[in-house]
Amino acid sequence: MNLNNLLPYKKQTLKSFFSFEFTTANVAMFLLSIALVTAMFYGIGVYLIEGHHAYGVTRQHAWGLLIAMYVFFVVSSTGLCIMSSIGHVFNIEAFKIIGKRAIVGAIIMILVGFSVIAFEIGHPVRMVIYNILTPGLTSAIWWMGTLYGMYLFFIILEFFFLNNNNHKYSTIFGLAGLVVGLAAHSNLGAVFGFLVARPFTNGPFFPLYFILSAMVTGSYLLFLMYGWRYKMKFPPEVETFLYTLAKVLGLLLAVLIFFEIWRMLTAIYGNMPERADVAMHTLSSANFLVGEVLLGMLIPFAIIIYSKGKAIKTLVYASITGMVGIFWMRYDLVHDTQLAHMMPLKIKEYAQTTPFVEYTPTLVEWMISLGALGLAVMMYYAADKFFDLDHKVEELH
């Protein structure tokens, strides 16, 4: 059987695979990716030797940077899936061009997310076995993991049929991927929302917020992917898409800001222990103020408002700050969940306990986490080489 008949791909020699235009941006991205992936493999090597002792996690702060990064990647994946479905599942004209590129991005992001979490979960192989043999049906992690597995299966099929120009089946699997992806992703929010012991996180906020912030993340990533693809010289249909995307992103950011304001106000109001104090700590941290609010929300929002959604080239750059902000949203989510001491009495005799649980990621954690970004870029490069991810103008109408 000829593979090319089953899944059309562009044949590559080793030389053609590694050849690219020698522009400053391309070479810089190439070197950065190599450096990041090298760092990731070094970090993984240290982890395989030392285990969790190579990380800065403690028993009070058992989830660290890798969990945040896993959330970052799977949110990105779901975001791309949701945004792409606007076009080829719900037939919104301007979004029809993004199908393949967004779905391949979603597949890459979730695969990279899984590869990051594999080095945080202590026994990933055992997880696969007992996930099936003794499923914990009351566990949000079980549902999240199982649904994300199904989601990956569906979006791979969606890409397969998109690549074969089979619109009927790509729409069916696109819809299945979207529904299962939304379920999986809200379950990821529920992993945090179900923690009755932690009042700052407990409640319905995170399952809802995760879907919203996934769409914001997907929008930022689409700006970055298309900005990079066309090197800021957009064809008319891409320009139309980006104008529409800018308006959608503006609306999403407005809702996100509204959500955040009310989350914080309800957290502080009444001065409830382990909730108000954690919220105040978050509100006074640079992670939140500079990372989440300024970089993640206000800068892109201000550009959209100021330019009435027309400054799409500036928004490509603002999407970089946006993604940095999204990273801090994930980091803060994980960190802030664990800020409050569960049993403050037992720390040490005759010594003042710290007001909050402290955590600093180690170099190994940074290497694996940021290195995974390089892995994502490399996989995207390979996908772009092997598959025709561009839309065809004649197929749009």
Next chain:
Amino acid sequence: MARYGMALDYKSCINCKACESACKEENGILIGADKHRIWVGVPEMEGIFPDLSIGSSSYEPSQCQQCDNAPCQEVCPTNATYYDDNGVVRVNPEQCILCTYCMQACPYDARYIDDRTMTVDKCNFCSDTRLINGETTTACQATCPTKVRIFGDLDDPNSEISQVLRDREHYSLKTHLGTKPKLYYLT
């Protein structure tokens, strides 16, 4: 089958840490894993020196609260955490994937990573070493010089723990979370 619980006459605790030592010896806890499986909480004394409140200087021995409605069990994705026939919340290390979700969910910070098995472990009322042999004691209870700990079957109306819980006022920790702990602090 029994439903084991523990009452703690905590005001008698002298913080000698015999319970911590006995627990470590009994369960093979590694050196360095201090205050992991069992611990004695030390509150700050109230008042300003020299007018310190002696009444506020009592210690609070603690460990896994053996909840009847354990959040750690509910969140476990592989059912590695389970209730045994005696109502004791236990961990099957063969099934634990070390996702540490239980450590996030436990309101009492009673779980820790056992570096021997690389799984999350906790107090199991000495089920593997004593209860399985028909003994109804725990290492921490048997060793306590001031008899802080009373261990027994809560379903047996004639057990010492049932009698003392009938006779004396007591409280449990974070009951507002609905965890239904089986550790009782006698006042």
